[in-house]
Amino acid sequence: MRIMQKQIKLINRPKGTPTKDDFKMISGPIESASDGEVVVKTVYISVDPYLRGRMNDTKSYIPPFALNEMITSGVIGQVIQSNSSLFDKGDVVLGALPWQEYSVVKENAVRKIDHQMAPASAYLSVLGMTGLTAYFGLLDIGKPKEGETVVVSGAAGAVGSIVGQIAKLKGAHVVGIAGSEEKVKYLIDELRFDAAINYKTQNVAQALREACPNGIDVYFENVGGEISDAIFPLLNNFARIPVCGAISSYNNEQADVGPRVQGYLIKTSSLMQGFTVGNYSARFGEGAKELATWLKEGKLKYEETITEGFDHTIDAFLDLFNGANLGKAIVKVADIE
Amino acid sequence: MRIMQKQIKLINRPKGTPTKDDFKMISGPIESASDGEVVVKTVYISVDPYLRGRMNDTKSYIPPFALNEMITSGVIGQVIQSNSSLFDKGDVVLGALPWQEYSVVKENAVRKIDHQMAPASAYLSVLGMTGLTAYFGLLDIGKPKEGETVVVSGAAGAVGSIVGQIAKLKGAHVVGIAGSEEKVKYLIDELRFDAAINYKTQNVAQALREACPNGIDVYFENVGGEISDAIFPLLNNFARIPVCGAISSYNNEQADVGPRVQGYLIKTSSLMQGFTVGNYSARFGEGAKELATWLKEGKLKYEETITEGFDHTIDAFLDLFNGANLGKAIVKVADIE
Structure with missing residues (x-):
């Protein structure tokens, strides 16, 4: 028996302002993890204005989303099963992952974050x-x-x-x-x-x-x-x-x-x-270090507009174009355990 | 008795495309040269698109021309009288000078050019x-x-x-x-x-x-x-x-x-x-040297559209906006003697 989960696909290339009809929430199976792979439970999903550009079928700095495929964006998740020596169950990780409740990914597709140093969601915003x-x-x-x-x-x-x-x-x-x-x-x-x-x-x-x-x-x-x-x-x-x-x-x-x-x-x-x-990917370390220092010293504040529940991911994305968010727009899908 | 000469003044700020009515050819005296000054006979006048901007009364990288004052631009001239130890009669010089047949200028307002190395007019174009x-x-x-x-x-x-x-x-x-x-x-x-x-x-x-x-x-x-x-x-x-x-x-x-x-x-x-x-003024020497080298080696060609006669200076300027010129637009006012 396969365990099913919710997933969000792009089904139309939006004309003008995106609408709910451009997306479809479907039910899909959770894949099983092979050697060197981990199962990641989605905790936070980053919704960002730049994703709108990827919904057009035009040349840009990143390829467009394929139709009838899942949207991907920055995701914070928690490893719930590990077939990798690099990760333990419970590790909190960051990666560019599909909009779904659970992802099975190769060990090099995510990296561990230290959510003791700063709240996990900060890695999608001020530290991300x-x-x-x-x-x-x-x-x-x-x-x-x-x-x-x-x-x-x-x-x-x-x-x-x-x-x-x-x-x-x-x-x-x-x-x-x-x-x-x-x-x-x-x-x-x-x-x-x-x-x-x-x-x-x-x-x-x-x-x-x-x-x-x-x-x-x-x-x-x-x-x-x-x-x-x-x-x-x-x-x-x-x-x-x-x-x-x-x-x-x-x-x-x-x-x-x-x-x-x-x-x-x-x-x-x-x-x-x-x-x-x-x-600037070659210099991310330098930037992240200075941002983290400023954050620790209280020199940098940040806000998040958190939308609760995977079912509201599309709403949170559409709200970006209404200016509804203060600071980083994030969808909270699950708690860290 | 004062010797008179022709001069060109800006009398209107052009609205849209400049017309002859925005300028006036007048007759003015040739000043006499004090100590440290030279009298320069105008040989070539540079007409350039950027001069249009200076005819507007708006903030830009150089101040606007004053109304009822002479236009100035790059000029090649010849020293016909020198009260400066830096210049001899006959020297060919370059400076930002008024549109008139003769200018009396301080010795630091012009610099000598070597018109054996390249034709004098080249110092308004490829070498200028x-x-x-x-x-x-x-x-x-x-x-x-x-x-x-x-x-x-x-x-x-x-x-x-x-x-x-x-x-x-x-x-x-x-x-x-x-x-x-x-x-x-x-x-x-x-x-x-x-x-x-x-x-x-x-x-x-x-x-x-x-x-x-x-x-x-x-x-x-x-x-x-x-x-x-x-x-x-x-x-x-x-x-x-x-x-x-x-x-x-x-x-x-x-x-x-x-x-x-x-x-x-x-x-x-x-x-x-x-x-x-x-x-790039601090690096003009470096640029001029490399341009002169390329020119000497035959690696750089240049064209000039020469309009003959001070009386046609305004026409030559207006022609810039008709695309009439191939290469540098220059007015030839007199011969080098």
């Missing part, structure tokens, strides 16, 4: 992919200097909130752009940003002029669209723009059109550099 | 500002590697033609975009580009796909607008875009609108870097 994205994008491309002005969009999100805090640690004047009063309050009161702008209720161009009296030296781009259009006229000479995300356009069906940037870049000798965290 | 722009933009930002594909727009212009030839020297597959059959023929037959596209008669996106079967690694941006819109979908991972000019938009009165670039930059981890040649 989104923290490293913030770390390398800001420090390697943005290179903020003391006294410079750093603006970050999506500022209350998983990446943006870490970007702003690292920029503060480097002595910058930090301005966040976010989409609710609650988020603005969080950025100012909890994360100690110097200013925060609610793009839904404020005139962003005017608010930026007021919040950035000395112009903008670094703009950490998470959203694209009209919000970033307002940045370019305020760039200082030799400004740097790490281009991390453009969530405002991920669901566009029409071409995403706005003011061309070339003229601004020439006038100010500014740089835009697209990147993905994978570019 | 435009050659250095090509050199540093391509090599410092574009960093073409052997076998990579380099696309350059404005390819038959003063900067573009040098960019393409340096890229060939570095072993790249070089594709030029220009605006006439004559220019396309020049790029292929004379400069040995691997392919050239006539944007006025060809579908640029389709022609680029054919000319760049391996995608685009470096795009040297001189024009902006729809031509560069066609580049972004073909960028390879880690592509580099030196953003040097955007002549297509210099005369725009409306906002210059097109597809936003953020998504393309993220997908390919590509870089756009605005620059002006002045950023």
Whole structure:
């Protein structure tokens, strides 16, 4: 008798904003583990904006998801059976795993995490992919200097909130752009940003002029669209723009059109550099170590928006495009035992 | 009795494309030279697209021209009277000088050039500002590697033609975009580009796909607008875009609108870097030396479109926006004696 579990497959390539109809929750068997494999119970699933891009059948930095196959993303799990000398039952692990309740994987597909040092979910956020994205994008491309002005969009999100805090640690004047009063309050009161702008209720161009009296030296781009259009006229000479995300356009069906940037870049000798965290894989150790140190020293705060239950994974993903999350969006599937 | 000369002043800030009415040819006195000054007879005047930007009253990397004052640009002249120990009568010099037939300048405002080594006008083009722009933009930002594909727009212009030839020297597959059959023929037959596209008669996106079967690694941006819109979908991972000019938009009165670039930059981890040649002033010697070597070795060709007569300076400037020039646009005002 095979033990069955729930799994989530992509059944349509979304047109525009994804809907529940693009996904299907099915029942599938739990495979058995061969030599060198472990059975991992899914504990936390990371839902991320970049997954939207993989749902399109277009060339990008990672291949698209196949239709009628499971979605995969960052997952924290617990080993419940091990046929590997590298893992013991009970080990808590991280890997890129399918959206299902249990995965059987080769021993090199996951790595152990120390959930005594930090809560396991932190390895999906501040100590994981989104923290490293913030770390390398800001420090390697943005290179903020003391006294410079750093603006970050999506500022209350998983990446943006870490970007702003690292920029503060480097002595910058930090301005966040976010989409609710609650988020603005969080950025100012909890994360100690110097200013925060609610793009839904404020005139962003005017608010930026007021919040950035000395112009903008670094703009950490998470959203694209009209919000970033307002940045370019305020760039200082030799400004740097790490281009991390453009969530405002991920669901566009029409071409995403706005003011061309070339003229601004020439006038100010500014740089835009697209990147993905994978570019820095050789330096993950260095980044993770510094992030962990800051976290331990209380210099870095992080928030998680936890959705409970595997059945709500799709909802949690769709909510990303409503700006419903503060900090990292995570689905909690099971407890660590 | 004062000797009078012709001068050209800016009398209106152009709206859109400049017209003759924005300038005025007047008669003004030739000043007399004080100690440490020289009188320079204007020989060649450089007319350049970037001057259009200085006619607007907006913040940029160099201050705008003042209304009712003379335009200044790169000028080659000959010393006809010297009150400086640094210069002798007859010396051929280069400086940023007003558009007039004679200038009286301090000795540190001009520098001697060796017009035995290369024709004097070359110091306004391949050995001067435009050659250095090509050199540093391509090599410092574009960093073409052997076998990579380099696309350059404005390819038959003063900067573009040098960019393409340096890229060939570095072993790249070089594709030029220009605006006439004559220019396309020049790029292929004379400069040995691997392919050239006539944007006025060809579908640029389709022609680029054919000319760049391996995608685009470096795009040297001189024009902006729809031509560069066609580049972004073909960028390879880690592509580099030196953003040097955007002549297509210099005369725009409306906002210059097109597809936003953020998504393309993220997908390919590509870089756009605005620059002006002045950023590299500390390294001009290094660039000028290598350009002169290539020129002497016959590895670098250059063209000039010479307009004869000071009276036609404004025409020569206006022609830049009709794409009338092949190579560097220069006005010849007088002979070297």
